[in-house]
Amino acid sequence: MVNDAMVNDAMVTGGGGPVLKAERLCKRFGGVVASDQIDFNLERGEMRCVIGPNGAGKSTFFALLCGILPPDSGRVILKGRDVTHLPAFRRVRMGLGLTFQTNRAFHALTVAENLETARRASASASGAADDAHFRAAFGAFDLAASSHLPARELPHHQLQWLEICMALRRGPDVLLLDEPTAGMSPGETMYTADVLKTLSREGLALIVVEHDVAFVRKVAETVTVLHQGSVFAEGPVEVITQREDVRQIYLGRTREAAA
Numbered sequence: 001m002v003n004d005a006m007v008n009d010a011m012v013t014g015g016g017g018p019v020l021k022a023e024r025l026c027k028r029f030g031g032v033v034a035s036d037q038i039d040f041n042l043e044r045g046e047m048r049c050v051i052g053p054n055g056a057g058k059s060t061f062f063a064l065l066c067g068i069l070p071p072d073s074g075r076v077i078l079k080g081r082d083v084t085h086l087p088a089f090r091r092v093r094m095g096l097g098l099t100f101q102t103n104r105a106f107h108a109l110t111v112a113e114n115l116e117t118a119r120r121a122s123a124s125a126s127g128a129a130d131d132a133h134f135r136a137a138f139g140a141f142d143l144a145a146s147s148h149l150p151a152r153e154l155p156h157h158q159l160q161w162l163e164i165c166m167a168l169r170r171g172p173d174v175l176l177l178d179e180p181t182a183g184m185s186p187g188e189t190m191y192t193a194d195v196l197k198t199l200s201r202e203g204l205a206l207i208v209v210e211h212d213v214a215f216v217r218k219v220a221e222t223v224t225v226l227h228q229g230s231v232f233a234e235g236p237v238e239v240i241t242q243r244e245d246v247r248q249i250y251l252g253r254t255r256e257a258a259a
């Protein structure tokens with residue numbers, strides 16, 4: 001017999017349905033339709049890459065999922081709960097981990113202090129933070145060796161890795177990453193891809209907005225292509241990146257993807 005407590009538990013843990021869902025999300029800026037009826041489902045443990053040409057609506061979609069922007073219409077469902085009208089910090093407390101293209105770590109604090117700040121923030125989270133993903137990433141990124149250094153002294157790629165670890169410190173169920181490998185060397189990019197792929201295999205759901213096609217091919221199973229605010233194509237990465245119409249709209253800008 002299913003009682004209210006079981007239903008509530010299923011909603012909190014996300015048992016069954018997609019861990020993050022968008023329904024007919026719309027957002028306009030004046031005459032520009034930046035998000036046009038976007039439907040999107042992310043399953044537990046899924047690694048999804050969101051790609052698209054300049055101005056396709058990737059950042060707008062990211063901001064709508066996070067709660068940084070309110071949609072004009074449509075809904076965002078996190079772990080079975082309608083969060084459309086909740087601000088970003090409430091969604092973070094519910095299990096959304098975020099990293100942004102611009103670094104948000106405190107540059108004057110050490111690596112250890114930044115991570116402690118993130119851990120304390122997690123104390124107010126609704127659920128008990130599961131730090132298995134954090135420990136896996138912290139070890140793989142070898143940040144212990146830099147624990148005592150102020151964040152401002154880290155090389156660029158390590159600062160990106162610190163931000164990923166800070167987001168994981170809160171024990172999220174879903175991690176949203178906006179261009180996590182921007183500015184990294186090809187080797188650092190591929191290493192980051194390996195680590196994120198491992199986290200996904202261990203049950204973390206991830207959405208990565210990314211321009212680097214080599215990275216996308218390495219990590220993603222499913223890719224969502226946005227174009228002019230709409231979902232233009234969605235499916236297995238090896239199928240989608242070979243489609244001629246996708247190449248036309250996306251690869252017009254990123255020619256290496258056609259290789």
Ligand SMILES: Nc1ncnc2c1ncn2[C@@H]1O[C@H](COP(=O)(O)OP(=O)(O)OP(=O)(O)O)[C@@H](O)[C@H]1O
Nearest residue numbers: 029032033034052053054055056057058059060061
């Ligand atoms: N705050 C804003 N005010 C007005 N127009 C905006 C705003 N944010 C985005 N837009 C417009 O909405 C459309 C989608 O922009 P968005 O930044 O979401 O695209 P994107 O896919 O992230 O592009 P890029 O690859 O360049 O980062 C573009 O036409 C953009 O000019």
Ligand SMILES: [Mg+2]
Nearest residue numbers: 055058059060
């Ligand atoms: Mg953008």
